[in-house]
Amino acid sequence: MPEIQVTVVAADSKAERTVATGTKAWELFADSPEVIAARVDEVLRDLSHELADGSVVEGVAIDSADGRDILRHSTAHVLAQAVQDLFPDARLGIGPPVENGFYYDFDVETPFVPEDLARIETRMRKIVKEGQKFSRRAVSDAEALDELADEPYKIELIGLKGSGHAEGAAEGASVEVGAGELTIYDNLDRRGERAWKDLCRGPHLPTTKRIPAFKLMRSAAAYWRGDEKNKQLQRIYGTAWESKEALEEHLHRIEEAERRDHRKLGRDLDLFSFPDELGSGLAVFHPKGGVIKRVMEDYVRQRHIDEGFQYVGTPHITKEGLFHTSGHLPYFEDTMFPPMEMEGARYFLKAMNCPMHNLIYRSRGRSYRELPLRLFEFGTVYRFEKSGVVHGLTRVRGLTQDDSHSYCMPEQAADEVKHLLGFVLGLLRDFGLDDFYLELSTKDESKDKFMGSDEQWESATRILEEAAAETGLELVPDPGGAAFYGPKISVQARDAIGRTWQMSTIQYDFNQPAGFDLEYQSADGSRQQPVMIHSAKFGSLERFYGVLVEHYAGAFPPWLAPVQVQGIPIAERHNDYLYDVAKRLQAAGIRVEVDDSDDRMQKKIRNAQLQKVPFMLIAGDDDMASGAVSFRYRDGHQENGVPVEEAIARVAEAIATRAQV
Structure with a gap:
């Protein structure tokens, strides 16, 4: 039998192999059960792909980024098959993998309800257990149009492919239709008969039995191809993982994220709200939330002064010419x-x-x-984010930036970037964020996007790259x-x-100084153009605030907590004593409240815990007699008889030490 040469790539090696033609x-990976696809000459392929002479082949493990995408896309196909089994009139949209999961869009007469998802998931498990084979075949445009005549959305995608617009048709559309040949995947049962089919360029798992763990999460409305002018479809979201343990970990992360959701905690802790009367994406901070906001502002204002910045102020509105001079309008007008x-x-x-800082310069x-x-x-700046992406404090329409601009000579730019990067990393660590990496965003080949x-x-x-390298942090490219x-x-x-x-x-800008004719007189008396370096330490104060709420699950460290100490009298006769203690705390600059309600002591402690107050000072008869308090921490640990001055x-x-308690 004729033979061919292939190169098999492993994690740390390459090996030449001689195999039979048609392999x-x-x-190549029969002894590697974790491999579910292959990268052949840099292209992802099904394991059923026939190798050519000279091919370079690398196995794709199910727990790799590409492997999970293939797993999730295959699971999306099983979802679509299950839906059409149960709802024969459902028409198919698209079903791509997305971060941590997948979705599939359907045109159905009645929106899905939770009971439907339970039925669909049960049907999916049956399909998985059947071990249906994913089988790829190439078809012509005419054949695809004929086979999918009952699927109007697939027909539309085929037309877009023919016009050369398939890649931009919709999120995930390129998964359905490639730029070259059209392919259909058949799901074959154990007898080799077709159980279902879909237009897709793949690749897929070898069989449905290779889907180890999945779960349907929810359904929602979604416009076809993301355009609100198109028909509204029903989207089912799911998740799939390489093991039951990985799925459980993911579901636990979701549960933990829901517990930490800053929108819920903002309500529960009375920090902020989004009144309908103001409009979407416009927040108001309540008194307790205002304390955190003020502490953040005071901190970063003083840090900027310490780092050599001068505080300025600019208006919220300007004539449009300013943004033409800066070059922003052609690029940003659709978000203004x-x-x-x-x-x-x-x-x-x-x-x-x-642009306004340029006018000051x-x-x-x-x-x-x-x-x-x-x-x-x-x-404070205003950006017209689409309603679909507005999300609590982390994506708003009115946001406050701790915005700074450094104007320097070109030869000073490298040191200034290093200075700013050190400033940024120190600030994040002070707020308890100490696990990070850097991303370097550069231009690509787009001629009309960059100046x-x-x-x-x-x-x-x-x-920028050299300054980032000096930090020792991971640097990820973003072309x-x-x-x-x-x-x-x-x-x-x-x-x-x-x-x-x-x-x-931290952004390097050599364009705005030219647009505004910014100059400085150099040592030799000539007029030179400065370099401008933008930096925002919080980025957006609102977004940073929302991240902190979720990072701490609302249990802020004492220096940030809106109420740092809760005074809890055991009985009414202890109120005056704790109010005196509160005055001494206030004199030391400590934020304190006394709960003088009629609630029992245990209820008062519970209320303070729900409000995530770092410290509680409890007082009864013995404490009054000895000038002491019972010192209780947020975690429930308590020490009795602590002298007030020590407390x-x-x-x-x-x-003072920004302790995490």
């Missing part, structure tokens, strides 16, 4: 609130602060001796993710349950 990828017509001019609510002549010139403000020369981009990118005016470093922080949040940013000192030390 399938699965034959509509303009207002006044006195023959158009005005915009500002969506960014940097330009207000008088500047010398090289002033540089770096560092300007900072709490600037400036290739040389400017290369120089700026190198400066194409830069702002139009220059590359940026983003700090990606992991919270207490391992979720990643984009926090602070005050303990609280003050915990606040």
Whole structure:
């Protein structure tokens, strides 16, 4: 039998192998049950793919990123098959893998209810147990149109493929229709007969039995291809994992995330709200929430001053010409609130602060001796986020940035970036976020998306990359993710349950100084153009706030807690004593409340625990007699007979050291 040569790639090795012509990828990995697909010449393929001479082949494990995507997409197909088994009139939309799961869209007459999902999941388990084979076959456009004549949404996708627009048709549409040949996957039963089929470019698992663990999560309405002008379909979300243990861990993370949801905690702890009268994505902070907000602002304001920044202030509205000068309007107008017509001019609510800081810089002549010139403000900006993405404090339409801009000579830029990066990382650690990595966003090949020369981009990118490398942190590339005016470093922080949040940013800008004709007089008397470096330490105060609520599950460290001490009198006769203690705490700058309600002591303790107060000072007859209190911690640990002065000192030390208690 004729033979061919292939290269098998493993984690740390490559090996040349001679195999028979017609060998399938699965034959190379028969002893590796975790392999569910193959990467052949850098293209993901089914294990049934026939290898060619010279192929470079790498196994794809089910617990890898690509492996999970294939598992989830295959599970989405099982979901669609189950739906059409139970609801024969259901028409198919698309069913891609997404982060931590998958979904499939259906056109059905009646929206799905929880009881439907239970039935569908039961049917899916039967399909999985049957071990149906995923079988790929190439078809012509005409054949696909004929076979899928009863599926109008698939017909539309085939038409989009023919017009060259399939990749942008919808999220996941490229999973259904590739740019080249069309393929249909048949689900074959044990007799080899077709049980179901779907238009898809794959790859898939070998059989449904390779789906170890899955669960349907919920259903929701979704517009076809994400366009509100199109018909509203029903979307079923699910999740699938490489083991039952991994699924259980994921479900536990979801449960923990729900417990920490800042929107719920914001209500329960009376921190903030989103009144309908104001509009979507516009928050108000209540007194207790306002304490946290003020502490955050006071901290970051003083840190900026300590780091050499000067505090400035700018208005919320400007004539549109300013954003033409800065270059923002062509790129950002679709995310800005509509303009207002006044006195023959158009005005915009500002969506960014940097153009106004440029006007401050330009207000008088500047010398090289002033540089770096560092300007900072709490600037509230407004961005018209679509209603579908507005989410509590983490995605709002009115947000406050601790926005700063450093104007420096080009030769100072590298040191300034390092200075800013050190500032950012120190701030995150002070707030209890100490697990992070960096992301470097650069330009891609898009010609109309970025301003400036290739040389400017290369120089700026190198400066950011070198500064990031000095931190010793992981640096992840993000090609194409830069702002139009220059590359940026983003700090990606992991919270207490391992979720990643984009926090602070540092952006290099060589375009706005040119647009605003910013200059400084150099040592030789010539006029030179400065470099501008944007940085936001919180990023958005609202978003940072929401992340902190979830990171701490509302149990803030004492220095951030709105109420740091709760006084709990055992009986009414102990009220005055604890009010005197409270005055001494207040004199030491400690935030304290006394619960003088008619509730029993245990109810008062329970209320303080529900409000996640760090410390409770309990007083009864013996405490009054000895000038002491019972000192109770948030975790329930309690020490009796603690002298008042010692109790005050303990609280003050915990606040001063930003202790996590």
